[in-house]
Amino acid sequence: MALMQVLNSAKAIPFSNPYGFSRFFSKSSSFIEKVGIPEFLNGVGNGVETHVAKLESEIGDFQKLLVTRTLKLKKLGIPCKHRKLILKYTHKYRLGLWRPRAEPSKA
Secondary structure, X not given: OHHHHHHHXXXXXXXXXXXXXXXXXXXXXXXXXXXXXXXXXXXXXXXXXXXXXXXXXHOOOHHHHHOOOHHHHHHOOOOHHHHHHHHHHHHHHHHOOOXXXXXXXXX
């Protein structure tokens, strides 16, 4: 009898999510809408943003950066640690697992 009462009361609770799980984040995260090479490298951080001018002049387009390989970055004179970071985050970006965050406005 008590089980029937619990099941009936559970049906009355409306869920916004069809799977019954709540969102993991309370705030909507702010991402950059249009991503270019400078925004991408600033999002990666760790000193990679120093290569913005070099990559923009040699590669030019962000879509080309997403398919650039190690040897091309090495020929441009980018150090190994920075190449690894760029390739790691371009792979994550292509899979949709990472996006550069918008910088918070400093007022």
